[in-house]
Amino acid sequence: MRLFYVRHGHSSNNTLGPIEGRSRVEDPPLTPLGLRQVEALCTAVRRRFISSIACNGRPEDSDLTPVTHIYSSLMQRALVTATRVAEALAMRVTAWPDTHEVGGIYRYCESGDEMIGLPGNDRAHFEARFPDLLLPYELRGPWWNRPFEEVGEAAHRAARVLSSLTGEPRRADEAVILVGHRGFYNLLLAVMQRPARQIAEMPGLFELHNCAISRIDLSTEHSRVVFSNDATHLGPDLLTPPR
Numbered sequence: 209m210r211l212f213y214v215r216h217g218h219s220s221n222n223t224l225g226p227i228e229g230r231s232r233v234e235d236p237p238l239t240p241l242g243l244r245q246v247e248a249l250c251t252a253v254r255r256r257f258i259s260s261i262a263c264n265g266r267p268e269d270s271d272l273t274p275v276t277h278i279y280s281s282l283m284q285r286a287l288v289t290a291t292r293v294a295e296a297l298a299m300r301v302t303a304w305p306d307t308h309e310v311g312g313i314y315r316y317c318e319s320g321d322e323m324i325g326l327p328g329n330d331r332a333h334f335e336a337r338f339p340d341l342l343l344p345y346e347l348r349g350p351w352w353n354r355p356f357e358e359v360g361e362a363a364h365r366a367a368r369v370l371s372s373l374t375g376e377p378r379r380a381d382e383a384v385i386l387v388g389h390r391g392f393y394n395l396l397l398a399v400m401q402r403p404a405r406q407i408a409e410m411p412g413l414f415e416l417h418n419c420a421i422s423r424i425d426l427s428t429e430h431s432r433v434v435f436s437n438d439a440t441h442l443g444p445d446l447l448t449p450p451r
Contacts, residue, residue, distance in 0.1 A: 209372060210273060210383040210434075211424045213393055214249065214293065217242030218418040218448045219285040234313045234326045235284050244327035245419040245446050246289050250296035252421070252441035257297060271381045275299065280387040281308040282328060284350045289419070291338060292388035297353075301387075302342040303334070306369050307352050310362040310410065313352040328352030359395075363407035366395040374426050390416040390450065397424075400431050415450040417442070 219236040238246070255291060257275050278301050280290035290301045295364060313328045327350035334341055357365075373384075398411045416422070417436050423434040 209341045209373065209426050210381075211426055212275075212383060212385045213396070213422040213424060214289070214385060214387045215393065215416045215418055215420050216283075216285040216289040216387060217245040217249070217391055221420065222448060222451060232315070234315050235328065238285055238288050241446070241448065242285070242418060243288075245442060245448070248441050248443070248446055249289070249419040249421075251293050253293055254296050255384075261346045265405060273381045275383050275385055277302055277384040278387070279304040279307065279384065281305070281389065281392075282334070283308055283313075284329075286387045286389065287334075287338060287341070290385075291341070293385065294340070300340050300342055301338070303344060303347075304369070304386070305344065305347070306365050306384060306386045307392060308352070310357060310359060310391035310395065312354060314356045323356040325355040325357075338417070341376065359410055360408050361402075362392070363395050363399060363404040365405040367399045370396060370399055370426075374428050374431070393422070397433065400424075407447070417450045418448050419446075420450075 217238045218241045219238055221232045221236040222233060222242075256377050275297060278290055278294045278297070278299050280301050280303060282303055282305050286307075287301070287303075294301045306405045309386045311323065313326045314323045315326060316322070317324050325438065330350050331343060334343055365448075393413055393416050394411050395407065397414060398407055414436055417439040419442060420439040421441075422436040422438065425432050425434055437450070
């Protein structure tokens with residue numbers, strides 16, 4: 209199976225430097241620049257996955273196959289990005305709560321360095337704002353209502369996602385899109401190489417620009433990264449630092 213991992217567009221938290229990071233919000237929206245990045249991403253996605261007359265009804269990029277599913281975390285920066293991509297492909301987004309960014313929904317405590325977990329949005333919110341979103345049946349209250357997630361916990365979550373992707377019966381030529389986050393992407397790659405129990409700190413080996421596309425070919429026997437952090441569809445005015 210071909211997994212196309214897409215990072216969300218530029219969010220308000222991405223404008224913050226290391227010192228300003230304490231003023232981050234728990235579920236940041238996309239910035240106007242981020243929305244423009246998503247527009248460019250959608251144009252690239254249409255070119256990659258929709259047949260065109262110019263190439264006699266074949267996908268323009270011969271190594272890409274039709275998409276069967278579009279998954280997204282329930283963080284709004286990913287959901288807005290995924291929804292636009294789904295509209296470009298005339299598809300619907302399937303919410304996958306386990307693909308959220310490392311840490312979950314949290315803010316820094318005003319009086320110290322402690323990170324405080326906060327509630328995420330609930331089913332009613334998503335149904336009102338994203339009416340075409342396919343939600344898990346069991347989701348009723350806030351999708352996140354827990355303490356700050358440590359890296360070790362996130363690594364085990366990434367292992368569950370990887371197991372789900374490789375464990376379900378899928379065709380070798382099947383393609384899925386997962387719209388997610390930079391930190392989770394690095395953990396997903398890490399658990400492809402070693403057990404989650406060995407991961408206690410963020411690996412941080414692979415940069416990932418906003419709206420960049422990566423391809424990972426997955427199977428039960430072996431997996432390989434075909435390409436990572438492809439942002440060639442973004443011009444210089446749309447490329448943002450990968451933080």
